[in-house]
Amino acid sequence: MNTSHKAEIAVIGGGTVALSVATGLMRLGRQVVVIDEGDGASRASRGNFGLVWVQGKGDMLPLYTPWAMGAVEIWPDLAEWLQDFTGIDVALEQPGGLFLCRSEEDLALRAKKMATVAQNVRGAYSYSMLDNKALRELVPQIGPDVAGGSYSPYDGQADPLRLFHALHRAFGKLGGSYLPGAGVKAITATARGYRLETGCDSIEAERIVLAAGLGNADLGRMLGVDIPVKPVRGQILVTERVPKVFDLVMEQARHTPDGTMLIGGSWEEDSGHDTATSQEVTRRIASDALAFFPFLKRVNVLRSWGALRIISPDASPIYDEVAPDAFLVTCHSGVSLAAVHLETVADWVDKGEIPAQMADFGLRRFHRAKAAAS
Template identity: 40%
Template sequence: MPVVIVGGGIVGLSIAYGLLKTDQSVVVLDGAEEDFRASHGNFGLVWVQGKGANAPAYASWTRQSAALWQDYAADLLEETGVDVSLSQTGGIEYFTDAAELEAYVARLTQLRDDLGGDYPFDVLDREAVKERVPEVGEKVIGGVFSTMDGHVNPLKLLRALTIAVRKAGGDIFTGVQVVDIEAGDDGFAAVLKDGTKVDGERLILAAGLGALQLGHNLGFSMPIRPQQGQVLITEKLPYFLKYPSGTLRQVNEGGVQIGASKAEVGMIDSIDIPTVAKLAKHATDIFPHLGKVKLVRSWAALRIMSQDGLPIYQRSTKFPRASFVTCHSGITLSAAHARLLPDWILERNTAPDLSHFSESRFHV
């Protein structure tokens, strides 16, 4: 019997791709177009700097994934012909406020100490930022550069994974809503809305916010919530921005992507003008010439956030062959999910230690 994966976003497909490489048979069940789908609305960063302040295990896991990305993207290109436009030339966080820069550097320094010194970043004064990116405006007082950071085209990544999974013999069913999961001695049955049952030896719940409706029967507590992010994109521009930041990047087609806001507004995934204006102001503070270009699109999407912002990798305590996987940095972690997570799912002794990311951390 196959491994059944509920959810065909970046997380579900990355895991499916990885499991197929270990010769498992895999079925992915993915819901409707109208579902909340972070994988279709994200910012596309493969980002390390600043992640995991106060949580070195997360910083290491993120870094491990970023380090796998070159090879991972090359494999996807070879197997599918889809270039996910990975660029890992490093990233810069730009600052217009000296106190904010100082606090940020203190956080990164602490993180570097927690990780035994292996955490490369350079603090740049205004002139050093200008040397790297001459277009920055007068308000920029400095920045932090790290070689660890980069970005991809997230929609191409989805496309590449979809092709790769199918090519490797995985089944992906789209437009199918799982309404229940039955667990028995021999495995699991994912029950679809039309009553069809899809049997599996193992089950992975990777349904993003959709997991909230499905996980309780399996004993997961699923401490996740939506967090809205709004994103803007400009018309195509001549290439100028070699270094992405957490809030600005020039995509491979030429537009500058601006975002993403963070708001606790429940399940609302529509944009609002004050947020769009704030994002646009931030962008023009850093790069004034963007004030003269057209915005061509804006959208909102919902992050899947745990209480502490870290991923959750949880095996069911009632049915150990069922796992719940979610994270708010599924692009960055896609390489780790494909390359390292399958061993954890299959309970092999080569599995990474993911004990820091279990749900039990929320129950103390």
């Protein structure tokens, strides 16, 4: 039997991005339903590294740098609110972060990237490039053969699964409706908004938010819009519990509050939708990790996993009203950007007016890039 639902706003997707926006909308007093697929669905939100990160963001789209800086600046407010409202500590730490480079060639590329990022905010971005000696003064456990790395004080980490849990709990506690096992299969424009069909449910909403990660490509087709997101697999290793030996967070390795270490991650552009791990990549990640941290030779890896990143052509977020009252929200860094999704992006969907700092994140930039290339 088909069940009918009505809501002011329907958010399609049940990952970190969808729940950040949906929770923000509930805080603004909107009546929201979140429509999600089943337990077997692919979810980057369950397989990520948990960095709350700015380093490197904006090398392909300049306005991404101030956007990411703004996001990490207000992250402590989000963590505090989630702790007070849901009782869940999302384990935010912002001690600063390092990106390690094994070779001089990688280090030179990194220096170029960081200079571009700093230029995007006219130098109002603090970072330093470090050689091996400077790195080892900061973290003595780093190996002698590592060429160097970049350091920036804005970076940190949170526990991504606790964040995911806390957002779901906050959304429910605010009175939001969650429809699981309900993949949207058809979207039709109506006189008062949209009708969404899942096969079991029919949902009428005045506004819709497309926040379904890689599923946004299919949702776009239902609206006649090309949404250029593709999967890029990342594999991550988890060690047994080890004593904490450094405080800084690194893009290649981090201590978790549970005592394990996460080691990552690969960037596999030809993965398609396959989340499998492979021996070849696991071996490469482990070999890099041993060069970065020789002490890991005595530490066991307990498990590994693969998950799919949601990547746009310039690896930056896309925010756009793709049809009247149909808002697209997608990005690679859903953990890092959670606080601005809950605040600024929810406000945009609520009011329907895009704020200046988000105005150039739309799909038009890809059309312009295509036109310039042809």
